[in-house]
Amino acid sequence: MNPVARQVSSLLKRPSQQFQQWRGIRVRVLNGNLEQALTFMQRQMQSSGIERLIKNEQIHHIKNSEKRILARKNLERKIRSQELARKLQAILIKKVRGL
Numbered sequence: 069m070n071p072v073a074r075q076v077s078s079l080l081k082r083p084s085q086q087f088q089q090w091r092g093i094r095v096r097v098l099n100g101n102l103e104q105a106l107t108f109m110q111r112q113m114q115s116s117g118i119e120r121l122i123k124n125e126q127i128h129h130i131k132n133s134e135k136r137i138l139a140r141k142n143l144e145r146k147i148r149s150q151e152l153a154r155k156l157q158a159i160l161i162k163k164v165r166g167l
Contacts (some may be wrong), residue, residue, distance in 0.1 A: 093118070 093112045097105040113119040130138075 093109060093116065095105045095109040095112070110119075
């Protein structure tokens, strides 16, 4: 077995916990300033999308008015993306045809 195959096989045999420890967000607390570390962690979670995933996975009652608002926002987002796709397609067609 060549050295590369040996390394790959050894990586596959290791428990997955070693790889999972690098996932997520690490925040360093400097000089015992916990508040600053928490705000930094919150910004990191917002920018990486973790906060949105956590909120989506929470199971709780959603009021009908909130459902309507979410449905309207999703519809607007979908329409906006479809319009953008149509515009981009028209631009690409013009470029391909050389107009």
